[in-house]
Amino acid sequence: MTIDMAQFQLTFLEEAAEHLVDLESGLLELEQHGQTDMSAIFRAAHSIKGGAATFGFESIAEFTHVVEFVLEKARDGELKPTEELTSQLLQSVDIISEMVKAVREGTDVTPEGREDCLAALQGYIENPDRGTAVGLEPTSTSSPESRLLQITFKPKPSMPATGSDAANIIRELANLGEIEVSCHTDEVPLLSDIDPEKMYLSWDIQLSTDATTEEIEDVFVFVEDDAEISIETRAAVQSEQQSKSKESETSTTGKSEEKPKQQINKKENAEANKESIFIRVAIDKVDQLINLIGELVTTNAMVEQCSKKLDADENQTLKSAVVEMSSHTRNLQEAIMGIRMMPIDFAFSRFPRTVRDTASKLGKQVNLETTGNQTELDKTVIEKIVDPLTHLVRNAVDHGIELPERRQECGKPAEGTIKISAYHRGGNVVIEIQDDGAGLNREKILKKAIEKELITTETAADLSDEDVWNFIFDSGFSTADKVTDVSGRGVGMDVVRKNIQALGGAVHIQSEIEKGTCFTVSLPLTLAIVDGMALRLGRETYIIPILNIIESIRLQPEQCRTMQDGVEIVDIRGEYFPLLRLSEVFGTTEENTTSQDINAGITVVVESDQTRLALQVDELLGEHQVVIKNVEDNYRKIQGISGATILGDGRVAFIIDLSGLVKLARENGRFAKASKFGALKMAQTTQRQEEVAA
Amino acid sequence: MNQQVQETSSNEEMLADTVINGNQFLTFTLQEETYGVDILKVQEIRGWSEPTPIPNAPEFIRGVMNLRGEIVPILDMRRRFQMDETSFTKYTVIVVVNVRERTIGMTVDAVSDVMDITVEDMKDAPDFGTSIDASFIRGLAASEEKMVILLDIDAMLQSCELVDLDKIVEKTEATV
Numbered sequence: 001m002t003i004d005m006a007q008f009q010l011t012f013l014e015e016a017a018e019h020l021v022d023l024e025s026g027l028l029e030l031e032q033h034g035q036t037d038m039s040a041i042f043r044a045a046h047s048i049k050g051g052a053a054t055f056g057f058e059s060i061a062e063f064t065h066v067v068e069f070v071l072e073k074a075r076d077g078e079l080k081p082t083e084e085l086t087s088q089l090l091q092s093v094d095i096i097s098e099m100v101k102a103v104r105e106g107t108d109v110t111p112e113g114r115e116d117c118l119a120a121l122q123g124y125i126e127n128p129d130r131g132t133a134v135g136l137e138p139t140s141t142s143s144p145e146s147r148l149l150q151i152t153f154k155p156k157p158s159m160p161a162t163g164s165d166a167a168n169i170i171r172e173l174a175n176l177g178e179i180e181v182s183c184h185t186d187e188v189p190l191l192s193d194i195d196p197e198k199m200y201l202s203w204d205i206q207l208s209t210d211a212t213t214e215e216i217e218d219v220f221v222f223v224e225d226d227a228e229i230s231i232e233t234r235a236a237v238q239s240e241q242q243s244k245s246k247e248s249e250t251s252t253t254g255k256s257e258e259k260p261k262q263q264i265n266k267k268e269n270a271e272a273n274k275e276s277i278f279i280r281v282a283i284d285k286v287d288q289l290i291n292l293i294g295e296l297v298t299t300n301a302m303v304e305q306c307s308k309k310l311d312a313d314e315n316q317t318l319k320s321a322v323v324e325m326s327s328h329t330r331n332l333q334e335a336i337m338g339i340r341m342m343p344i345d346f347a348f349s350r351f352p353r354t355v356r357d358t359a360s361k362l363g364k365q366v367n368l369e370t371t372g373n374q375t376e377l378d379k380t381v382i383e384k385i386v387d388p389l390t391h392l393v394r395n396a397v398d399h400g401i402e403l404p405e406r407r408q409e410c411g412k413p414a415e416g417t418i419k420i421s422a423y424h425r426g427g428n429v430v431i432e433i434q435d436d437g438a439g440l441n442r443e444k445i446l447k448k449a450i451e452k453e454l455i456t457t458e459t460a461a462d463l464s465d466e467d468v469w470n471f472i473f474d475s476g477f478s479t480a481d482k483v484t485d486v487s488g489r490g491v492g493m494d495v496v497r498k499n500i501q502a503l504g505g506a507v508h509i510q511s512e513i514e515k516g517t518c519f520t521v522s523l524p525l526t527l528a529i530v531d532g533m534a535l536r537l538g539r540e541t542y543i544i545p546i547l548n549i550i551e552s553i554r555l556q557p558e559q560c561r562t563m564q565d566g567v568e569i570v571d572i573r574g575e576y577f578p579l580l581r582l583s584e585v586f587g588t589t590e591e592n593t594t595s596q597d598i599n600a601g602i603t604v605v606v607e608s609d610q611t612r613l614a615l616q617v618d619e620l621l622g623e624h625q626v627v628i629k630n631v632e633d634n635y636r637k638i639q640g641i642s643g644a645t646i647l648g649d650g651r652v653a654f655i656i657d658l659s660g661l662v663k664l665a666r667e668n669g670r671f672a673k674a675s676k677f678g679a680l681k682m683a684q685t686t687q688r689q690e691e692v693a694a
Numbered sequence: 695m696n697q698q699v700q701e702t703s704s705n706e707e708m709l710a711d712t713v714i715n716g717n718q719f720l721t722f723t724l725q726e727e728t729y730g731v732d733i734l735k736v737q738e739i740r741g742w743s744e745p746t747p748i749p750n751a752p753e754f755i756r757g758v759m760n761l762r763g764e765i766v767p768i769l770d771m772r773r774r775f776q777m778d779e780t781s782f783t784k785y786t787v788i789v790v791v792n793v794r795e796r797t798i799g800m801t802v803d804a805v806s807d808v809m810d811i812t813v814e815d816m817k818d819a820p821d822f823g824t825s826i827d828a829s830f831i832r833g834l835a836a837s838e839e840k841m842v843i844l845l846d847i848d849a850m851l852q853s854c855e856l857v858d859l860d861k862i863v864e865k866t867e868a869t870v
Contacts, residue, residue: 295763540746586749634796635758635767638748646760652746664750 009103012051014280016060016100019044021349024093028352031086038075039214045071046218048096060099063114066121067092076212079124088124090353092117147233149209149216154202155227161197164223170203172219177209283379286339293329293336294627300329301648337529340380344422344429345373347386351393351420358397365404365415366397372422377429381523384503385431388496392433392519393418395493400437400517410514412436428505428547429525434518440511445471469509473497501659504530504545504642522547530628532645532655534621535604537582541653542617543626543645548658550605550612552620570603570614577605577614585640585665608658628655640664717811719835721842722789722802725777729802730809730835730844735791739805742786759799761790768799774850793851809842811835816844 026041045068052060067089073079091113098111151173155166173179181203188200209216213231220229307315307322348370359366377385401407401416408414419434446460449471455463473493500507505523524530524547532543559571560579568579604615626645631638631654642657719730745757745768754773758765768788772780780786785804790797816833830850835842 291763298760298763629763629765631758631765634765634798635748638751640749644746644758644765646763650760652758652760652765654746654749 009055011280012055013100013104016048016051017097019048020093020097020100023048024090024353025349027086027089027093028356030081031083031090031356032352034081038071042068042071042075043221046221050222057099057103059110060096060103063092063099063118064096066118066125067096070121070124073125075214085124088117088120092121147209149205149207150232151205151207151216152202152230153205153220153227154229155199155223157195157198157200159199159223159226162223162226164226166199166201166203166223169219169223170205173205173207173216176211176215176219177207179208180206289336290340293333294629296329297333297627298646298648298650300326302650305648337378340378341376341525342379342382343374344377344382344431347382347389348373348420348422350386350390354390354393355397355418358394359401362398363403364397364401366401367415367417368420369417370420375422375424375429376525377422377523378525381429381503381525384499385505385521385523388499389431389433389521391492391496392521393420396433396435396437396517396519400435400439402438425522428522431521431523432518433521434516436516439513439515439517440469440472440509441513442468445469465511466509469511472509473507504547506547529625530655532624532626533604534624534647534653535617536619536621537586537617541621541647541651542582543624543653543655544604544606544615544658545655546623548606548608550607552602552604555603572605572614577612579603579614579616580661580665581616583616583618585661585668606658608662611662613662626653626655717813717816719809719811719842719844720789720805721807721809722787722805724771724775724803728806728840728842730811730842731789731791731847733808735793735847737790737792737797740788740790740799742782742788742801745799756801759788761797761799764797766790766797766799768801769851770801772801772803791847793848796851798851809835809837811837811842811844 022044023041026036026038026044029036030038030041045064049061049064049068052058052064070079070085070089074081074085079085095111095114095117098109099114102109102111153166153169155164159166170179170181182205184202184204185200187202188194194200207216216231220227223229303322304326307319310319312319351370352368355366355368396418397416401418402410404414407416417436420432421434422429422431424430442465445468446455446463449455449468450457450460452474454471454474473496497507500521500523503523505521507522508520509517510520511517530543531546533546533549534541534543536542553572555570555572560568561571562568568581569576570579601616601618602620604617604620605612606615607613628643629645629652631641631644638654640657640661640663641654642660643655644652645655647653718733720733720736721728721730723729740761743759745759747757748755748767751757754770756768756770756773758767760766770780772778780801780803783803786801787805788799788801789805790799792798815835815837817835818833830846832844832846835844
């Protein structure tokens with residue numbers, strides 16, 4: 001039998017990535033609060049080292065070994081977790097993740113600074129604040145004297161199946177001190193009954209060691225679940241006092257050391273829980289499930305429609321069966337979509353590091369608060385939103401939060417606060433990034449916008465704050481006085497907005513000078529499904545994302561005006577919107593009869609890219625949750641269309657992409673140029689003033 | 695609903711034959727003429743149903759249809775070759791082909807046959823001087839007193855603004 005090593009390597013890489021996250025978050029906690037679950041950090045490093053060694057990634061194993069060793073010393077209290085040390089460790093985490101990345105990408109690059117970092121860590125090992133001899137033979141302060149331990153190690157028959165080798169464990173124990181092993185062979189069956197993949201042996205081990213109990217437990221860390229392990233102290237010298245206090249709580253035979261035993265049990269539970277909660281599934285399989293459920297939902301809708309036409313009396317059983325099937329299908333769909341949902345903590349967990357690094361580089365003091373970490377979101381959405389969010393967070397530190405001295409001058413605490421929160425609102429997830437910094441400077445942005453000829457000095461005064469803030473999303477727009485390597489290059493914010501919009505989301509800014517800025521990002525729960533409004537245009541059905549719709553209204557002819565260049569505007573309660581007749585933009589006029597008559601159809605006011613406009617359509621057909629299908633698989637991109645979906649009757653309906661639609665209309669000259677908005681707004685204001693005057 | 699007339703690709707015997715000869719063609723008619731396409735490109739043949747029109751698409755693209763959850767564009771071959779407008783009969787079918795990892799449907803008047811055409815039977819296409827661009831034509835073949843025009847659908851679809859349009863899209867985006 002050949003074993004596909006590549007597959008295991010992949011598993012190792014995935015696990016290593018998870019362990020690295022644990023390692024990093026643990027270290028950050030240590031840095032902030034001066035304490036953390038050191039054992040957890042140590043275990044993460046230990047697992048990376050073990051995996052790397054098993055799969056032959058020597059350089060990772062070697063490096064991680066040193067990191068692990070430092071962590072061990074820190075855990076045992078030999079090293080004080082100073083800020084310097086945690087920084088060094090965080091840096092080493094970066095180096096490990098770079099090495100893991102190199103393995104994943106099949107490149108053979110030694111990360112920069114690996115040697116320096118290694119040397120620095122070695123320095124910690126050789127010169128700890130206190131402690132004794134140094135070397136790879138670990139020493140400990142908690143029980144420096146040699147003691148005799150009685151260890152019973154009774155693996156379950158199934159242990160070899162997990163890949164653990166009992167001989168290795170005994171060998172590792174032998175490394176810790178002098179060892180005397182006796183093997184029990186009572187349970188070995190007749191040769192004919194032996195299953196070569198099962199374990200029938202158990203061992204009694206006498207170990208004379210100066211290692212701590214924890215170190216001995218670590219030897220068994222990978223087989224805890226597959227074996228009965230007991231560690232008893234025969235000639236305890238030091239830790240007896242500790243165990244005495246516990247002895248009253250539990251009845252034990254002999255001088256057993258209760259504390260470690262309890263720890264083992266606790267660990268066992270934790271591990272067991274973890275295993276029962278998660279299974280690792282290839283993303284392809286999940287995607288396939290999602291595709292299939294999409295099909296099923298569509299087919300179900302077809303069956304539903306057919307059954308509606310049937311006579312109720314004759315087909316009663318069929319009809320009730322169909323109703324039941326529909327409800328099951330819906331539940332199934334929800335459950336399957338749920339598989340892809342992950343807590344947004346996946347993205348949030350990166351920010352402490354981002355904030356810490358950026359703040360220390362800029363000499364600022366920033367406190368990060370996150371809430372709603374458990375808000376769930378589609379995995380793909382999370383993956384795609386991480387970078388834009390990181391950018392916003394970094395910007396908040398760089399541009400938002402002021403230097404400590406400046407803050408104190410303004411009467412604010414020297415330490416700035418960035419609050420990141422996530423919550424559900426309707427069918428969306430909203431993420432807010434709020435800082436209590438300087439806020440956006442209207443004058444500065446306007447000056448820059450005029451410089452860039454985005455607006456003229458005359459129109460500048462009419463712009464609302466929100467319009468002004470939105471300029472920072474334009475490409476090449478940076479108000480940072482000097483370009484730093486953190487930000488200020490003006491690339492970025494436009495990419496941030498583009499990425500968010502590509503996900504079907506939107507970003508808004510609220511800002512108050514000297515009070516701070518808040519970026520609000522709203523995202524759809526998933527990319528695969530959109531809440532849409534179905535509308536009729538001629539004989540065809542189109543879908544508009546509900547997110548874009550402000551209202552729908554039946555207009556009177558007198559509310560519609562045509563401007564000189566043929567562009568139509570509509571007046572809705574004193575506000576003017578440019579009107580787009582969808583049938584004209586899409587070139588489907590031949591079948592359309594109502595487009596000329598404004599009050600025959602219905603007008604939908606929509607918002608896209610902060611621009612509001614009115615769309616004239618024939619009829620609204622109702623709200624639907626639709627499964628998005630890609631059109632570009634077999635065809636080119638259709639302008640003004642973001643995708644398609646399959647309706648209940650099996651026909652295809654297109655989903656309208658409003659920003660593309662606006663672009664399309666502008667190209668066709670059916671829509672006011674950007675500069676016209678100034679005029680529009682002016683007309684609006686003048687009218688309002690007239691009204692006020694009247 | 696769409697009725698599947700025949701699923702050619704599943705006919706293993708036919709496939710095996712083709713692999714040996716390399717020259718089996720599905721023939722269909724368009725306005726009195728017989729055309730052939732390489733059978734290995736054909737995925738299936740479906741009955742006609744009205745597709746959903748695509749906004750601002752060229753006229754010869756009838757629209758898109760739902761093929762088991764996939765969105766497939768439908769090409770009207772008569773319009774593509776600037777022939778008279780198709781009248782839909784019960785024989786009108788959609789030939790679904792796979793070209794460059796894309797799935798595309800073509801409406802034809804009727805499918806006729808699967809023909810073996812050897813290299814010797816094939817003749818170079820003369821300059822037609824007609825509506826059909828000679829670059830779409832792989833050759834001519836005579837069989838049973840009938841002339842079959844063998845189409846090069848790769849070349850044809852490329853000129854149909856389906857495959858090549860990635861470039862055009864890029865260009866429009868650049869001008870916006």
